Amino acid sequence: MANPTHPAEPVDGFDFYVAEDEHHEPGTMLGFWMYLMSDSLIFGILFAVYAVLGANYAAGPAPSDLFEIEKILLATAFLLLSSITYGFAVITMQEGKQKAMMLWLIVTGVFGLGFLAMEVMEFMHLAHLGAVPGVSAFLSSFWFLVGTHGLHVASGVVWLVVLLIQVQKHGLTPANKRRILCLSLFWHFLDLIWIGVFSFVYLTGVLL
């Protein structure tokens, strides 16, 4: 006989499912976190490829011939500033201040575009010098690693613009809040990957 106080309990006492779920939030944030973890595996593999092939110049240019650290410092500053302004956007969102949040998001987007502009200028400069991916294993792995990061930042900016339109249209709905928190994870994650890029590729490349 089923216990009348627990009508959901199976008759013979077997539980074939977890009766009590520990967290009540929708799984989107955790799912997005899992995506970021798999994305960091992609970057990890690209870093490994660069670590293995980065010294094979094939009589082409070496990192110290190509990299301009002052410009990389400026790009790093843009990305770091965009991280803190996104943080302020999340805080103002929690306080329900939609206008302020949108302003912080726009500032974030401008810094993101500044970073992308620096990167596009660097790639154009490299192409002008003839340091294209086909020249050496070093340049192939460099373009692939840094380009993949740049593509991520570019898609982050597109996502940010889409979110701004959605917030403008529908306001700070729970769905929009969740989307902004997901993009927050994505944006800070890209800044984290960039730490690896400037330490390992640029600074180490110039020293060696």
Added chain:
Amino acid sequence: MSAEHHDTHEAHGSYRSYMIGFVLSVVLTAIPFWIVLAEVEIHLWLALSIIFGLGAIQIMVHVFYFLHVTVKAEAGWQVMSLVFTGVLLLIVLVGSIWVMTHLNTNMMPQHEQMEMMRNAG
């Protein structure tokens, strides 16, 4: 409900925690760039150790202050998946570098091989 609201607020940081993270990041970024740009006269391996050490610390700062990873978040799944990914990355990176540098070492230049054959004979 109020406790839940408090939780979500905590989980996504405050001005204070973001500023602490930002200032730490600025310092941890500035030192490696300064070493390279000012061409500080230290041993190459010391310079590389500082760059990689501070980079690793900065990654942890970002994980804690910007990504807000805590042991409690998402019933522990967040930090579990992070640690798991970290282990995978360590295996992939250390393993690749280790294997490939040894592969290069084992590829002996022609004349060394000839010399070994001569010595053996």
